[in-house]
Amino acid sequence: EAGVAQSPRYKIIEKRQSVAFWCNPISGHATLYWYQQILGQGPKLLIQFQNNGVVDDSQLPKDRFSAERLKGVDSTLKIQPAKLEDSAVYLCASSLGLQGGYEQYFGPGTRLTVT
């Protein structure tokens, strides 16, 4: 079974530039999550989708971050414009959701460096 795929793996941009990350969850997983992990800390939820609807985006800085999940499969996370404090690893995870268990499977992450 293929795992969660993310691209790119690494990205370096200057502050005020834009960047987008892509995630392809495990086939059949209804729930998709984006987490931000700053060095030395645990992951922090940014947004959660159930199919193509948003369940929780309370911690997403909506003035600069946006995310979508078209057709309830792939998802993109965008930052525009980036700030220095956005330097982090952006992890995508998926799960079967409430009907199939809480275990989340994580992708390899995108390491973003903002200079």
Place this chain on the structure above:
Amino acid sequence: GQNIDQPTEMTATEGAIVQINCTYQTSGFNGLFWYQQHAGEAPTFLSYNVLDGLEEKGRFSSFLSRSKGYSYLLLKELQMKDSASYLCAVILRQAGTALIFGKGTTLSVSS
């Protein structure tokens, strides 16, 4: 607010046993996860506890006491490859299925 505490760092030697503690103060507790994360890699699932008691899985065991807001991860017969960060995370009823993570415990295993 929600609070999850773990020690920042621990060290141990090969073959030993180590216990990593996690305490939490949350409302709407609905389960606790332990994940392992090697440097530069994604977190991988180790265990899930929702009821009080001990869950054993090979060299790893996890314990939960809901009344005390306390969990621990027990690693036996430590190997060098167990050097990693161990993340404690909780699920809350009001938060759907999203995880709230602690800061993680970095375990260093030496020979």
